[in-house]
Amino acid sequence: MRIALLGFGTVGRGVDRIVSERALGVEVARILELPDRLSDPRMTSNFDDILADPSIELVVECMGGLEPACSYIMAALESGRHVVTSNKAVVAANLERFAAASRASGAGLYIEAAVGGGVPWIASVEKVRRIDDVTSFSGIMNGTTNYIVDAMRRQGAEFADVLARAQELGYAERDPSADIDGIDVLNKTIISASVAFGVACERSLPASGIRNLTKADLDALAEKGLTVKLLGRGVRSDDRYAAAVEPVAVSEDSLEASVPSNFNLLTLDATTVGELKFYGQGAGSLPTGNAIVQDVLDCASGARCPVYDLTAPLSYDPSLLRADYVFRTTASLGDSEPFAEGTCLVRDLTAEAARALLSDALEHDPTTFMAALA
Amino acid sequence: MRIALLGFGTVGRGVDRIVSERALGVEVARILELPDRLSDPRMTSNFDDILADPSIELVVECMGGLEPACSYIMAALESGRHVVTSNKAVVAANLERFAAASRASGAGLYIEAAVGGGVPWIASVEKVRRIDDVTSFSGIMNGTTNYIVDAMRRQGAEFADVLARAQELGYAERDPSADIDGIDVLNKTIISASVAFGVACERSLPASGIRNLTKADLDALAEKGLTVKLLGRGVRSDDRYAAAVEPVAVSEDSLEASVPSNFNLLTLDATTVGELKFYGQGAGSLPTGNAIVQDVLDCASGARCPVYDLTAPLSYDPSLLRADYVFRTTASLGDSEPFAEGTCLVRDLTAEAARALLSDALEHDPTTFMAALA
Numbered sequence: 001m002r003i004a005l006l007g008f009g010t011v012g013r014g015v016d017r018i019v020s021e022r023a024l025g026v027e028v029a030r031i032l033e034l035p036d037r038l039s040d041p042r043m044t045s046n047f048d049d050i051l052a053d054p055s056i057e058l059v060v061e062c063m064g065g066l067e068p069a070c071s072y073i074m075a076a077l078e079s080g081r082h083v084v085t086s087n088k089a090v091v092a093a094n095l096e097r098f099a100a101a102s103r104a105s106g107a108g109l110y111i112e113a114a115v116g117g118g119v120p121w122i123a124s125v126e127k128v129r130r131i132d133d134v135t136s137f138s139g140i141m142n143g144t145t146n147y148i149v150d151a152m153r154r155q156g157a158e159f160a161d162v163l164a165r166a167q168e169l170g171y172a173e174r175d176p177s178a179d180i181d182g183i184d185v186l187n188k189t190i191i192s193a194s195v196a197f198g199v200a201c202e203r204s205l206p207a208s209g210i211r212n213l214t215k216a217d218l219d220a221l222a223e224k225g226l227t228v229k230l231l232g233r234g235v236r237s238d239d240r241y242a243a244a245v246e247p248v249a250v251s252e253d254s255l256e257a258s259v260p261s262n263f264n265l266l267t268l269d270a271t272t273v274g275e276l277k278f279y280g281q282g283a284g285s286l287p288t289g290n291a292i293v294q295d296v297l298d299c300a301s302g303a304r305c306p307v308y309d310l311t312a313p314l315s316y317d318p319s320l321l322r323a324d325y326v327f328r329t330t331a332s333l334g335d336s337e338p339f340a341e342g343t344c345l346v347r348d349l350t351a352e353a354a355r356a357l358l359s360d361a362l363e364h365d366p367t368t369f370m371a372a373l374a
Numbered sequence: 375m376r377i378a379l380l381g382f383g384t385v386g387r388g389v390d391r392i393v394s395e396r397a398l399g400v401e402v403a404r405i406l407e408l409p410d411r412l413s414d415p416r417m418t419s420n421f422d423d424i425l426a427d428p429s430i431e432l433v434v435e436c437m438g439g440l441e442p443a444c445s446y447i448m449a450a451l452e453s454g455r456h457v458v459t460s461n462k463a464v465v466a467a468n469l470e471r472f473a474a475a476s477r478a479s480g481a482g483l484y485i486e487a488a489v490g491g492g493v494p495w496i497a498s499v500e501k502v503r504r505i506d507d508v509t510s511f512s513g514i515m516n517g518t519t520n521y522i523v524d525a526m527r528r529q530g531a532e533f534a535d536v537l538a539r540a541q542e543l544g545y546a547e548r549d550p551s552a553d554i555d556g557i558d559v560l561n562k563t564i565i566s567a568s569v570a571f572g573v574a575c576e577r578s579l580p581a582s583g584i585r586n587l588t589k590a591d592l593d594a595l596a597e598k599g600l601t602v603k604l605l606g607r608g609v610r611s612d613d614r615y616a617a618a619v620e621p622v623a624v625s626e627d628s629l630e631a632s633v634p635s636n637f638n639l640l641t642l643d644a645t646t647v648g649e650l651k652f653y654g655q656g657a658g659s660l661p662t663g664n665a666i667v668q669d670v671l672d673c674a675s676g677a678r679c680p681v682y683d684l685t686a687p688l689s690y691d692p693s694l695l696r697a698d699y700v701f702r703t704t705a706s707l708g709d710s711e712p713f714a715e716g717t718c719l720v721r722d723l724t725a726e727a728a729r730a731l732l733s734d735a736l737e738h739d740p741t742t743f744m745a746a747l748a
Contacts, residue, residue: 018646022505118647120501124494130671131396131664255632255653263649272392273492273664275637277653279629286646290505297504303677 001300004030004050006072007063008037011086011113014289015060019296026296029056032063032072047072051079058299060292061085062113070094077101077109084295086113086288092187096200099308108305110295111195115188116141118287119280121266123298125195126306132270134196138233141188143262143282144172144179145210145230149218150260153227158215171262182209182230182245189232193243196268197236198312206318206355207245212369217328220340221249221371227257228371233321240317244351247371249326254374318352323372325354331364333357345373375674378404378424380446381437382411385460385487388663389434393670400670403430406437406446421446425453432673434666435459436487444468451475451483456679458669460487460662466561470574473682482679484669485569489562490515492661493654495640497672499569500680506644508570512607515562517636517656518546518553519584519604523592524634527601532589545636556583556604556619563606567617570642571610572686580692580729581619586743591702594714595623595745601631602745607695614691618725621745623700628748692726697746699728705738707731719747 003019005012008031019026028042030053035045047068050056059076061083063069069090076083078101085091091098091114102109112122116139128134140146144166151162163180166172178184186207193201210230221227226249234243250256255277259265264282269275281287298304327333328343339345346357354370361368377393379386382405393400402416404427409419421442424430433450435457437443443464450457452475459465465472465488476483486496490513502508514520518540525536537554540546552558560581567575584604595601600623608617624630629651633639638656643649655661672678701707702717713719720731728744735742 014646018505022646024505119650120498127494127668131392131398131667253632253634255629258627258629258632260627265651272388272396272660274655274658274661275653276493277639277651279649279651279653281648284648287648290647293505294501 001025001057001296002027002029002055003058003060003296004032004056006032006047006059006061008033009062010285011062011288011292014285015062015292018286018289018293024293024297026293026300051075056081058082058084058296060296061087062292063087064089066090066093073098074101077105077107080105080107082108082110082299084110084292084299086292088114088184088187088191092190092203095191095194095308096310099310103307108299109308110299110306111191112295113288113291115191116264116266116278117280117282117284118290119264119266119278119282121278122195123304124276124278125192125268128268128270128273128276132272134236134268134270136235137192137196137266137268138231139192139266140229140256140259140264141185141232141266141282142179142230143264144176146259146264147171147262149210149213149228149230152213152215153218156215159213180209180211182207185230185232185245189234189243189245192232193234193241194310195308196234197241197314198309199241199314200310201243202316205243205245206351208247208355208358208370210247212367213247214369216342217369220342221326222252224340225252226250227252229256235320236314237320239314240320241314242316242318242320242351244321246351246354248374249371250374318350321351322348323351325349326371326373327361327368329361329365329368331361331368333361375399375431375670376401376403376429377432377434377670378406378430380406380421380433380435382407383436384659385436385662385666388659389436389666392660392663392667398667398671400667400674425449430455432456432458432670434670435461436666437461438463440464440467447472448475451479451481454479454481456482456484456673458484458666458673460666462488462558462561462565466564466577469565469568469682470684473684477681482673483682484673484680485565486669487662487665489565490638490640490652491654491656491658492664493638493640493652493656495652496569497678498650498652499566499642502642502644502647502650506646508610508642508644510609511566511570511640511642512605513566513640514603514630514633514638515606515640515656516553516559516604517638518550520633520638521545521636523584523587523602523604526587526589527592530589533587554583554585556581559604559606559619563608563617563619566606567608567615568684569682570608571615571688572683573615573688574684575617576690579617579619580725582621582729582732582744584621586741587621588743590716591743594716595700596626598714599626600624601626603630609694610688611694613688614694615688616690616692616694616725618695620725620728622748623745624748692724695725696722697725699723700745700747701735701742703735703739703742705735705742707735
């Protein structure tokens with residue numbers, strides 16, 4: 001099968017390397033690159049060259065960002081080309097449109113690499129759904145924030161110092177906002193909920209991050225046998241579903257607490273198979289490249305041709321996600337009780353109400369930190 | 375697709391329930407049962423009735439044991455019927471023969487449910503191997519022993535008391551030897567090594583269990599930040615491989631240490647995707663039934679038709695698996711040094727040499743316990 005890569009950054013180079021070294025019956029025939037970087041005879045800076053080549057059966061989009069990725073994906077699907085993408089932002093924003101274009105042309109839409117990098121999450125959720133209803137999912141879906149929290153906890157270091165080291169190691173971007181404010185996890189949660197529940201997931205989900213987490217917060221929670229992980233979560237009950245992104249105070253005995261460095265751990269619960277967890281590298285050139293090449297091989301072998309149906313009659317109901325919340329703030333929270341050193345507990349809030357309370361508290365105390373109790 | 379069940383115990387009933395409740399385009403048309411239990415019009419006690427029915431395309435073997443399971447599987451494969459089995463003992467003993475029969479007739483051989491119950495392990499290993507070499511695997515593959523060790527650790531209870539409770543709950547057999555002496559894990563390790571490395575795995579691997587584990591052993595290791603898990607492990611290096619089953623003293627920070635109750639956790643390491651872990655229910659009517667039905671659906675949809683090639687030019691070399699070993703024994707061990715309270719450490723043994731040393735020590739002190747240091 002002849003394929004084209006759109007983008008030749010970390011992920012694109014991983015795909016090219018795996019395909020060439022492992023001799024898989026796949027050929028990277030064309031590569032879309034910027035005009036000043038055309039260093040390989042397969043490269044072009046004009047997407048129309050790729051679209052006009054009838055020998056290209058599949059397009060791998062690994063450019064990132066919303067545009068022109070979105071337009072290129074739509075054009076490829078409309079032309080009957082299968083699309084494999086690692087771009088969570090564009091998939092979270094456009095899955096419904098992509099799914100409609102894929103259904104219309106019969107081209108497959110493969111998004112394994114958009115969530116969990118090398119972790120076989122999306123294909124596993126699809127496979128589980130052949131038999132079961134997925135009743136809930138949750139996950140450590142962002143390696144950068146897991147690296148930060150894990151290093152803070154193991155080394156007793158402060159957030160800013162660990163973030164700086166993560167940036168040196170290439171685990172965090174120069175502008176880390178998308179990671180530390182939960183935006184990256186929000187995109188992955190929207191995609192996971194869409195695939196797990198079969199709905200066009202609500203996009204304005206409650207989301208908060210770990211920007212304000214301190215060593216003192218971790219120490220205080222440790223005295224209760226707890227630590228913090230940034231989780232994306234979704235739940236379904238009968239004809240309703242909800243989802244959210246927030247720091248969660250999990251038991252130090254849990255598998256989540258043990259996830260080291262920049263690894264991911266994704267969990268689902270389903271009718272007959274029960275609880276399943278999937279762990280691996282959530283990012284990186286070769287793991288993410290591997291996930292893309294697995295999608296390409298699924299397509300080439302005919303093993304899997306995902307055509308997403310997002311029309312399950314489910315309504316978004318934020319009241320399904322409730323928990324007790326730990327706050328560390330000098331702002332007044334109303335009805336709260338003392339919890340671990342320096343923190344207090346507000347009982348039985350929806351994730352949405354907790355996010356609103358956090359926003360209020362941040363206006364009075366911009367260092368406020370909040371986590372749900374698992 | 376019309377299928378037949380051989381055996382209607384816990385697993386067979388789970389398969390029948392999932393197939394009938396979830397309307398999957400599959401029909402359980404015939405069931406092989408003992409002559410005094412023919413309570414359903416689909417049942418027969420004569421396997422030839424099933425073999426003679428040309429409408430049966432696939433046979434699910436969930437009888438357990440070596441015979442007549444082995445003969446029935448061979449006859450089904452030779453007649454061109456696809457076979458799905460959850461029977462680790464018969465697969466570990468006969469995978470090479472089954473694979474040859476499957477290749478000869480073109481019938482698929484599906485063994486997902488034989489290792490890890492509902493955990494999607496075998497199909498994941500196969501999928502990883504489309505691209506990568508698997509360089510090692512390890513796993514908590516036996517729910518009974520994980521339940522026992524977890525309960526001993528969390529409740530500070532002794533082995534015999536927890537075993538009795540596990541037997542009451544149905545997590546352990548009346549005769550628990552196959553579980554607590556590592557025989558069940560040995561079968562699953564042989565199957566995993568065969569699939570992961572593509573060899574007809576050596577069957578006389580070093581194997582020991584947790585029969586002699588005491589609360590005092592766990593307490594002593596806990597002071598070093600360690601706990602015990604019974605692991606099956608395999609490793610490959612160039613043209614050699616090794617595998618073994620033994621208790622391993624793992625860090626309390628590890629994911630393995632956090633695996634609760636009767637859950638399983640299986641790990642592989644591979645060239646480009648790196649480390650992957652898979653967690654779930656390793657036994658039970660519905661999880662194991664789910665794994666079987668997933669295999670049936672893979673077969674019915676044409677998504678996967680495993681035909682195992684076990685001819686990789688690898689030689690078994692036990693020197694590949696080396697570790698330091700913790701012993702608690704009154705027997706003399708030669709060159710050893712004090713370790714945790716009541717235990718000593720013997721450095722740098724192969725798993726095979728450690729197993730031999732354990733056998734010697736057991737002759738002098740039948741309560742001897744041994745674990746590899748992770």
